[in-house]
Amino acid sequence: MNQRAKTYRKLHDIPEEWGTAVNVQAMVFGNMGNDCATGVAFTRNPSNGAKDFYGEFLVNAQGEDVVAGIRTPQELTIKARKSHGSDLPSLEEVMPSIFRELETVRHQLENHYRDMQDIEFTIQQGKLYMLQTRTGKRTAHAALQIAVDMANEGLISKSQALMRLKPDLIDQLLHPTLDPKAKKTVIAKGLPASPGAAAGKVVFSADEAVTRSENGDKVILVRIETSPDDIHGLHAAEGVLTTRGGMTSHAAVVARGMGRPCVAGAGEVKVNYSSASFEVGDVVVREGQLITIDGVTGQVMLGEVPTVPPQLSGAFGTIMSWADEFRSMQVRANAETPADARQAKEFGCEGIGLVRTEHMFFEGGRIVAMRQMILASDKTDRQAALDKLLAMQREDITELFQIMDGLPVTVRLLDPPLHEFIPHTEAEMGLVAKAAGVPLDRVRRRASELQEANPMLGHRGCRLAITYPEICEMQARAIFEAAAEVGRSAKKTPVAEVMVPLVSTLEELVQLKKVIEATAQQVQKEQGVNFTYRVGTMVELPRAALQAGRLAEQAEFFSFGTNDLTQTTYGLSRDDAGAFLPEYKAKGIVEQDPFVSLDQ
Known part of the structure; x- marks a missing residue:
């Protein structure tokens, strides 16, 4: 197999065997002349799912001319021609009888296969030949719309509609679109080949797209036209812009399949590979400059344009309501900010399954108080810092309880090692010492004390709470005081779930559960309010998994931390395994990255 085939198999999880x-x-x-033509068509619009005959053709041409983007193709229908503002006649106008025959075939194929079809045809001396049909690639939005429409038309059942939507397609629906209120500097316009909006640094080759992406840059791949050999660059890029080609060109089809925004056929964009730049009139854009593309309007803009999140409505709302009819599993969200919690609620989550409390401590004044707690020389100083953190943590959790409105909220106690909160450069240590009001030597000494050879297996998770029970007590108090406050005013009583991380022995859970329950009783007595709470643990170590039966004697719920569980079961570092896992996949040792899949 060539590299193109290997890359395609890798992207679509197709085993080589x-x-x-x-x-x-x-x-x-x-x-063979003007009574001949060739074209590509989709029985429905692969970009938005509308029930429109959608495609392109060229008179006196072979199929490769259409998909390669060498010539700008003509539309199939009068409606599409007018919509795209094309002066070139459509197939419906040039060869009306052939068009009607093709329209009949379109319906036959779709009714037979009960799915949107991607068809290729050739007209030789006035006779229509169907070359192939296959299930058509489509955007996530189109897949959703087509599934709902076909179910409503009676072609497929509701359950079949649901099973056609892969999880990664639903994920694509959550991509942002351009903020309609944002200022835009539009420099060019092409065909809206794949919806969604993306901004990134301009690159002109697939290899450069991969290199910059691996270095953390978001990139937009700009090409005169793409070929199948560019597939690795298309995958690495946030979006793609081509100056040639139409809605069924290689770039358009592949981008739609990958969920990448694409603007195709932007003819006013003049690409110069040798100078690594493109021009639109008097505007010159060089490699590394930021641009934004909108795959819905076909616009190309200078700079980075702000985006807005998608909304739960239309076909998405319909398919999710159908899912509710069949599912037996509840879905919660990971969220620790009010914005995340609100969006999760809008998308129908049934609670928060993980609040990472450490994420709340990395902002502004919070990180200062956290560092004061870590640098404290005795329990009194540590308690003073914890009192500051208590107010901050209580405020955050109160807002989460309010947003969830009676749905359960699982709050994980502090998990990472303390050294993550302390900087390691001399300049940063000086700033910490000044902000915390302590000598620089104390910061240096504490940073040295907290240094660990293997921090992921070191003093973290429940081990911190065992060593410093006052940290556990502070966090439990923040959770329960928030529950009491919201419970007094809300119609629905908050459901608080306290998760103890990184437990490996029953005794760890027993001791910390005593601290948590004692704090709950104290808060209930002080506040004169009863609230519902549960204490559980995260199973993220092999020993915890093997001892789950004993842990269940004390834990009221389990959560599974698959990242740490994978690391400690395989003996792999998730931060370093990427250097050799591709080789393991290439040699057939593993089929998938263990961090993104579960063994069957």
């Missing part, structure tokens, strides 16, 4: 099919068929010619 499946082999490759080869079709053998008679040759027909669409380039």
Whole structure:
């Protein structure tokens, strides 16, 4: 297999042992004169899912001319021609009888396969030949709309509609779109080949896209036209802009399949590979400069344009309501900020399954108080810092309880090692010492004391709470005081779940559960309010998994921390395994990255 085939298999999780099919068929010619043509069509719009015959053709041409983007193709229908403002006649106008025959075939194929079809055809001397049909690639938005429409039309059932939507397609629906209120400097316009908006630094080659992406840059791949050999760059890029080609060009089809925004056929953009730049009139954009593309309008803009999150409505709302009819599993969200919690609630989450409390301590004045607690020389100083953190943590959790309105909220106690909160450069240590009001030597000494050879297996999680029970007590108090406050005013009583992280022995859970329950009783007595709470643990170590039966004697719920569980079961570092896991996949040792899949 060539590299193109290998990359395609990798992107679509196709095992090599499946082999490759080869079709053998008679040759027909669409380039024998003006009574000949060739084209590509979709039985429905692959970009938005509308029930429109959608495609392009070229008179006196072969199929490769259409998909390669060498010539700008013509539209199939009068409606599409007018919509795109094209002066070139459509197939419906040039060869009306052939168009009607193709329209009949369109319906036959879709009714037979009960799915949107991607078809290729050739017209040789006035006769229509169907070359192939296959299930058409489509954007996430189109997949959703087509599934809902076909179910409503009676072609498929509701359950079939649901099963056609892969989880990664639903994920694509959560991509942002351009903020309609934002200022835009539009420099060019092409065809809206794949919806969504993306901003990034301009690159002109697939290899450069991969290199910059691996270095943490977001990039937009700009090409005159793409070929199948660019697939690795398309995957690495946030979006793609081409100056040639139409809605069925290689760039458009692949971008739609990957969920990447794409603007195709932007003819006013003049690309110069040798100078690594492109021009639009008097505007010159060089490699590394930021641009934004909008795959819904086809616009190309200078700079980075702000985006807005998607909304739960229309076909998405319909399919999610159908999912509720069949599912037996509840879905909660990971969220620790009010913005995340609100969006999760809008998308129908049934609670928060993980609040990472450490994320709340990395902002502004909070990190100062956290560092004061870590640098404290005795329990009195540490308690003073914890009192500051208590107010901050209580405020955050109160807002989460209010947003969830009676749905359960699982709050994980402090998990990372303390050294993550202390900087390691001399300049940063000086700033910490000044902010905390302590000598620089104390910061240096404490940073040295907290240094660990293997911090992921060191003094973290429940081990911190065992060593410093006052930290556990502070966090439990913040949770329960928030529950009491919201419970007094809300119609629905908050449901607080306290999660103890990184437990490996029953005794760890027993001791910390005593601290948590004692704090709950104290808060209830002080506040004169009863609230519902549960204490559980996160199973993220092999020993905890093996001892789950004993842990269940004390834990009221389990959560599974698959990252740490994978690390400690495989003996892999998630931060370092990427250097050799591709080789393992290439040699057939593992089928998938263990951090993104579960063993069956």
